[in-house]
Amino acid sequence: MREVEVSEITKEIAELCQEANFELGEDVINAFKDGLENDESPTAKAILEQLLENAKIAREDRVPMCQDTGFTVIFVELGQEVKLVGGDLEEAINEGVRQGYKEGYLRKSIVSHPLKRENTGDNTPAVIHTKIVPGDKIKITVAPKGGGSENMSEVRMMKPADGVEGVKDFVIERVKESGPNPCPPIVVGVGIGGTFEKCAYLAKKALLRPIGDESPHEDIAQLEKELLEEVNKLGIGPQGLGGRTTVLDVNVEIYGAHIASLPVAVNINCHAARHKETII
Amino acid sequence: MAEIKLTTPLTEEKVRELEVGDKVLLSGTIYTGRDAAHERLVNLLEEGEDLPIDVDGQVIYYVGPAPAKPGKPIGSAGPTTSYRMDPYTPALLNEGLRGMIGKGSRSQEVKDVMEEEGAVYFAAVGGAAALIAKCIKKAEVVAYEDLGTEAIRKLEIEDLPLIVVNDAANNDLYEIGAEEYSEV
Incomplete structure (x- = not known):
């Protein structure tokens, strides 16, 4: 031992x-830069510029x-x-x-x-x-x-018959109804399967994956891609003021499920998608 | 889209000139308040007591700042989500509150009272908290010190960048903006 x-x-x-709290990950910063380049909304561009400047100040001045x-x-x-x-x-x-x-x-x-x-x-x-x-x-x-984005999250016990379309509708509905509240551009963590508490844990864990990361399951990677496209059609944009850059990434984690159940959790993270790790 | 420099206190006339989408640089004195402080303020009003701050013509910023580092007036100070203040807001608007700064949608009731009384709701960029702190030159706790980060602070601000989200004509930029870019 x-x-x-x-x-x-x-x-x-x-x-x-x-x-x-001081150092935003490079993956998030690069996602802001992509949005700045590709979003056609001038308000969206102005906000993304502020977020890039904010991340720089936080890192340099060691402030949250x-x-x-x-x-x-x-x-x-x-x-x-x-x-x-x-x-x-x-x-x-x-x-x-x-x-x-x-x-x-x-x-x-x-x-x-x-x-x-x-x-x-x-x-x-x-x-x-x-x-x-x-x-x-x-x-x-x-x-x-952060509390603002956590408050926009939800666990739903769906029916197995709801299937993948039901899951997609739920995720899209959550992002749409959250609108400006969770500080978009957001990262969406989705947990599917397990029990009531297990799917919430999976959704939280999904938020730790770097932006751009794909699920190792081919069908789930496809689901992530489709969801990302769909939610970015909503027009919510940075801070909900209109634009294409609503969601930086959708990460889905799965687990075995009971024959009677299809638990689904959607955990929303604001653009301050913070996580740091170390190994002792 | 105009860019407008404004200084507090705000008059009803000035507020009614603002339109959704206007970019505003706000200077002067504003007050902070979140859930807990709002609850106390509205309880006082219900009991017919005086408020610890005069809200007439003033602007409340929904923020619970991070602690100030030595030598700084305040820590990072971005807006919190505003809907949690909705149950308390009409009472303050009736007392003459002219402006609010936060992020996220307001209830229809709040928007209707804003229209009646002549008030404006600004969005600051949520999460741009280190950047916003640079616009805050002075901060002083003026009420409810026991609430810590949720205490009411008087802030001196210079050119705080804001966007008009709800104007006094009941327009909502969250609805208009998302509709403009929606593909569904």
Whole structure:
């Protein structure tokens, strides 16, 4: 067994929380540039220019690209040959969030009780997804998730008879109804299959894939392509003010399903499609 | 599409001249407020109490800024989604609020009251928060400090770039813009 001190995880998380909020991925920046070149709406072009300038300021000045520095969603892939020592993993992760949000002057956006709504003041608790995998490494991904786009997301228990056309209609309807609210241009994560909670998890996980990435399943890659074309015909455009650049990418993840069920989740991410990862 | 320089406070006459799609550079004093502050303001109005800020002729920016780094007036400060303020907005419009800055669609009720009272809704570019922060020269908490990022702040702004989304004639750029580019 390889021993890893949990304090090392704390340190990495604190760093990743800041990097994710300061440095927008090159894949997103390139997608903005494509939109700037191809969108025929002058308003769309003006907005995409502002977003490129904003990303540059955030990176250079080490300030968050968006004031909503998100719910800290953390994916941990823990090698089964790793022995964690020196403390509790969950507490070590939350301590990393606490330190990262303080050091980085990031906004604290979490309330401790969803109905009493008192801010915890340190952005904890994080949402943590842990998976045990073969090997002796730990892969950590930090994906701060903004509230505006999360609010436009939905899980629907569809009928198997609804099929691929039903799934497409649902995704298109979600993007259309969300309109300007989730800060387009957006990234759309879709989870199909599994159970109620599993498809929501898949949709979230789909958001971690780089823009332009294709599903390894041929039919699903085709579905992603068709959905991207369809949603960009809606005319919503950057910030919902009209244009062609509504969705930067649609990523679909699938899982086995019950004979009675077709669960589908659509998780929407704003253009601040933030995620950073490291391997310990 | 005109580009217009405006300074707060805004008069009804000035506001009624604005049209959807106008690009505005706004300067002067504005106030911040989100869900929690709006709830408190409207509770005060319902109880017949005075508000901690005079909203007459003023503009409210829906924002919960990131903390300021040392030496800076404010952290990143882009708009939040406006529909969450819709239940509270008519009451403030009735008190003379002339403008709102946010992102995303408003309810029909809000748009109708804006038309009656003569008010404007501007969009700032959501997520362009680091860029917008550069237009904010001063920031001071003036009410509800206990709400943290959701406290009401008085901001001094210079040439904040905005787009008129809902004018006082009940036009909606989100509807017009998407229709123009829709292929379905």
